[in-house]
C-alpha cells in the first residue's frame with residue numbers, strides 16, 4: 035500500500051478532511067461547512083460546529099477511502115492564517131492523531147495550499163496566482179524562495195464584500211453565485227468607485243456605494259437589482275484584472291492560476307482568461323471541488339513539505355492566525 039496522508043482544513047467556515055497518497059492521488063474528501071443563519075462568521079459558533087462534527091468528518095473520509103486510521107502515515111493541518119478559535123480545533127485534532135498513531139505531523143499555510151493543489155490539478159509549473167475567496171484576495175507568484183504577494187485587498191476580501199452586499203439585498207448566504215446569476219441579466223453599467231492603490235485593492239468604498247444604490251429612491255425606478263449586481267461585478271472584477279495583469283507584465287510568468295471560491299464566477303474567469311491571452315500565458319481554473327477550502331490541498335502541501343524537510347516538532351505546531359504566505363520559504367520549490 036502507498037504511503038497516505040490525512041489533511042485537515044480548519045481556518046474558517048469549512049472543517050474538511052482529505053486523504054491522499056504521497057503521489058497526490060486523492061482517495062476521499064469530506065467537507066463540513068458552517069453556514070450562518072444571519073450575519074457573518076461568528077468564530078465561537080464556527081468553532082462549536084467544528085468541535086461537534088470533526089470526528090464524523092474523519093470517519094466519513096476513512097470510510098470513503100476504504101481504509102483504517104492505522105493506514106495513515108502523515109497528518110497535515112492548516113496552521114495559518116485564519117480565525118484563531120477555529121484554527122485551534124484543527125491543530126488540536128491533528129496533534130492528537132499524530133501522538134496517538136505515533137506518526138509525523140506537518141503544519142501548512144492555507145494560502146500556499148490553495149496554490150499547490152492548483153499547480154498539481156492544473157498541471158502548472160510556475161503560475162501567477164489569483165486567489166479569491168470569502169476571506170482572501172491575493173495576487174502572488176513564486177520569486178526569491180517564496181510566494182511573494184504582488185497585490186492584495188486593503189480591507190474587505192472580494193467574496194466577503196459580495197456576500198455582505200447580497201445579504202443587504204435580501205439574498206441568502208452565500209451571495210456570490212446569486213449575484214452572478216442576477217448580473218447576467220443586465221448590461222446597464224452604473225458607475226461605482228473603482229479603487230486600486232498601487233498594486234492593492236480596496237473594496238469598502240465600492241460596497242458602500244452599491245448599498246446606497248439599493249437604498250436610493252431611484253432603485254426599481256431608474257435601475258434594478260440586476261443592474262447593481264452587474265455593476266458591482268464589473269467594477270470589482272475589473273480591479274482584480276488590472277492588478278493581475280500588472281503582476282503578469284512584471285513577473286513575465288507564462289501561466290495564470292485562478293483559485294478560491296470566487297473562481298467559480300464565469301465573468302471573472304472570462305476577464306482573467308482575456309488578460310492571460312494578451313500576455314501569451316496559459317490560463318487555468320482549479321476544479322471547483324478543490325478551489326474552495328478543502329483538506330486535500332492541506333494534505334498535498336503537507337506531503338510536499340514532509341518530503342523535503344520532514345515533519346514539525348509538536349512545539350512548532352502552534353497556530354499562526356496572522357501569518358502571511360510571503361513570510362515563509364517554500365523548500366520544495368528551491
Ligand code: AMP
Nearest residue numbers: 167168193208210211295296298299326
Ligand atoms: P471559499 O472562502 O474559498 O470557501 O469561497 C467561498 C466564497 O466564494 C463565498 O464568498 C462565495 O460567495 C464565493 N462564491 C462562490 N461561488 C461564486 C460565484 N459563482 N461568484 C462569485 N462568488 C462566488
Ligand code: MG
Nearest residue numbers: 167294326327
Ligand atoms: Mg481559502
